[in-house]
Amino acid sequence: MHFEPRIHTSKLKVAVVHKRWIGKTEREFCDLLNISHGGIGLSSPWLNARPGQKLCMELYYHQEVFTTRGIVTNVNSREKSDLYGVAFTFAPPELDRLIDIFKREHLEASAAHNTPNADPIKRHFGKRIATQNLQVQVKKLDSSAPYVLCEVDNINKGGMGFYAPELIHPNTPFDVSIQISKQPDPTIISGKVHYMQQKLGGYYYGVEFKMISLELSCLLDEIETILQQR
Known part of the structure; x- marks a missing residue:
């Protein structure tokens, strides 16, 4: 598929x-x-x-x-x-x-929007996977504010789009901390938000991952393999 x-x-x-x-x-x-x-x-x-x-x-x-x-x-x-x-x-x-x-x-x-000096290899992360019922918690990096529970719209190894019910930060770009698994041993990854739009009574964000965990990388590989076999 x-x-x-x-x-x-x-x-x-x-x-x-x-x-x-x-x-x-x-x-x-x-x-x-x-x-x-x-x-x-x-x-x-x-x-x-x-x-x-x-x-x-x-x-x-x-x-x-x-x-x-x-x-x-x-x-x-x-x-x-x-x-x-x-x-x-x-x-x-x-x-x-x-x-x-x-x-x-x-x-x-x-x-x-790609800068001339950007590493072209970094941008080849494959197609974005459209998701259903996938949630993460996001907050501005180095902020004392609590994490915000967000719904993921699409994701790949390069980044993701997600909906937040409240404003995380008013201006782009900004760095974020993303919690992708629950306590007691949460997996945290970091990224940079490049896009934001007010939508549906909340906010839609586009984030580029700075570094992803091995856990998330393997999970995305498994999802892509399953979908290709359908």
């Missing part, structure tokens, strides 16, 4: 389509969190979908409308808005081509 990173874009709008009765259709607009060829991430305070539930969706890009179908794979409850992972069971070829365009734009933007 090929894993691809999920793209964060504000260029698409999405609505879940409900056929209430013959000739009557209702649309519930949701916030688009991310998208890939395999599926989509949604946020909604009212959708009330369950894992395994089938959804019909419309995605809007300028004057174009793409009709898709999917199945809910995971639900993360939040105070203000629930998060949904939806795997596509059908997506039109035109949407696939549009996602390819978004991916190229994302890669070009990422390349533009």
Whole structure:
């Protein structure tokens, strides 16, 4: 199974389509969190979908409308808005081509942020793995503040994206301490936050690992092997 990173874009709008009765259709607009060829991430305070539930969706890009179908794979409850992972069971070829365009734009933007003197080997860590129900605790390095429990959105050996319910630090970049296992013998790794965006009543952070533990490296290798065998 090929894993691809999920793209964060504000260029698409999405609505879940409900056929209430013959000739009557209702649309519930949701916030688009991310998208890939395999599926989509949604946020909604009212959708009330369950894992395994089938959804019909419309995605809007300028004057174009793409009709898709999917199945809910995971639900993360939040105070203000629930998060949904939806795997596509059908997506039109035109949407696939549009996602390819978004991916190229994302890669070009990422390349533009790389400094000329940066070590190119350091940036080859493979595809980001989209995660479900994975939590870590994060705090600003050398801060006296307590760790904040965060939900991991995606991860590889180079870094991760995660959601925090509160502001960890107002300005980027900044160094963080990340606790990836529980007491009494927690595993701590360090990283540098390069990206932050206020989202869903909380904050989304992108962090580059400075150094990862052997435990985490082996765990990511195992996950990737399992996924490739599916």
